Amino acid sequence: MSTPLFLKLKNNSDSVNIMKIAIIGTGYVGLTTGTCFAEIGHEIICVDVNEEKIENLKKGIIPIYEPGLEEMVRKNKINFTTDAKKAIKFAEIVISAVGTPMGKNHDADLQFVKEVAETFGKHANNQKVFVNKSTVPVGTGKICKKIIETEFKKRNVDFGFEIVSNPEFLREGTAIKDTLEADRIVIGTETNNARKIMKKLYEKIEAPILFTDIKTAEIIKYAANSFLATKISFINEMAGFCEKAGGNIKDVAKGIGLDKRIGKKFLNAGIGYGGSCLPKDVKALIQKGQEFDCDFPLLKAVEEINENQKNLLFKKLQKHLGALEGKLIAIWGLSFKPKTDDMREAPSLTIIKKLQATGAYIHAYDPKATENAKKMIESFNIEFCKTPLDTASGANALVILTEWDEFAQTDLKRLHSVMKNPLILDGRNLLNKEIVEKAGFKHVGIGQPDQKPHETAKLLEHA
Ligand SMILES: NC(=O)c1ccc[n+]([C@@H]2O[C@H](COP(=O)([O-])OP(=O)(O)OC[C@H]3O[C@@H](n4cnc5c(N)ncnc54)[C@H](O)[C@@H]3O)[C@@H](O)[C@H]2O)c1
Incomplete structure (x- = not known):
């Protein structure tokens, strides 16, 4: 090519x-x-x-x-x-x-x-x-x-x-x-x-x-990644508020992101940031701050919110299924984000470890990251599958951890027919709640409390 x-x-x-x-x-x-x-x-x-x-x-x-x-x-x-x-x-x-x-x-x-x-x-x-x-x-x-x-x-x-x-x-x-x-x-x-x-x-x-001078260039990189992490933790904090107060975080993100001063990017509520950069760079900046008597209280809060966010889906799973021992949980997506096979600091690692500790069985699938995941995940109670449908077969719940395009294109009818219990925990708000629920599933997203379809915001595009 x-x-x-x-x-x-x-x-x-x-x-x-x-x-x-x-x-x-x-x-x-x-x-x-x-x-x-x-x-x-x-x-x-x-x-x-x-x-x-x-x-x-x-x-x-x-x-x-x-x-x-x-x-x-x-x-x-x-x-x-x-x-x-x-x-x-x-x-x-x-x-x-x-x-x-x-x-x-x-x-x-x-x-x-x-x-x-x-x-x-x-x-x-x-x-x-x-x-x-x-x-x-x-x-x-x-x-x-x-x-x-x-x-x-x-x-x-x-x-x-x-x-x-x-x-x-x-x-x-x-x-x-x-x-x-x-x-x-x-x-x-x-x-x-x-x-x-x-x-x-x-x-x-x-x-x-x-x-710039050398020191400034070095700081710019950490400032950029810390700001991006802050945006993610901010929207995740708002998502928590929406869940309690009854708003829809997707529309909140749209509503604030259309403001050019804020911008649309890095405003997807989810299960927290991961990858080889944001987690380590925020931590390293906080650490470096100590040398100069800078406490970075904002960045410490960003980190804390992110850690809590990684546990959120696990808690939701317990809320909907009760004890997880012996239950089969299907996981779609392992990499820390789509279009990469990078598993470094992927939130999936935290969630899978917690599931394994409960005695749940796991079927997991990722379009590209499975081989890397196998090197980082303990091999008990987990089977890596070849297709999304095989993964979901017989599952008590399906958990979406990475927003790969192919998951959004799933044939919902077939998915419904293979799952034992039609419960989807959508950690990336990838699927359209309304469509998924019409197909007979219970859809649990992040910052999206149950609401009637007509309550969802529609953006009128003016010519
Ligand atoms: N991955 C990203 O998205 C990204 C984006 C921006 C910045 N960064 C930064 O760029 C740097 C590299 O990140 P990466 O993701 O490419 O890392 P990586 O781990 O993928 O690659 C680093 C490579 O360096 C090699 N290496 C280590 N010591 C060496 C030596 N003495 N001589 C020759 N090779 C050596 C390793 O074998 C490895 O292949 C990091 O500081 C990271 O924070 C990464």
């Missing part, structure tokens, strides 16, 4: 400056970044310590599910290697995109970032730019600079180098579009030279570039 048609690149093909780039860390971010830079004409080497991953990538097999990425990897000439030394020598820009997982105290674990800086310091053979694309706490640029300087000193060399913070904002599931049609590019630098080089790197991408 060629570049998806929806992509809008700057039409300046005559003036493309081909740059030599090494990406260190070939995960969701590194692979997408490397592939997109190759797509716009740069020469790319992608490095990873995981030999199996690199061997597969050489054969065109990609380790993650990301729409359009496999085709783009195959189309572009990307070098994949485990040899960081070779890659660093080749490149004028070295981009670190390694993981920054949650550390013991909920801070960001920088061991991989530090390793990359050390490797850079050991092998750089002329003046280069070191770019931090991983999400790193404020001050990390300075730490990397020190590590590189120390390594240069040990070698008795002084090539000069530039440190840049260039945080990544892509979302899994739309990673290519988010990279090639970015809302903005944030570049934190200390020098005009680094600014010029980074501008050249991104010259084919039509997006506003915000140049």
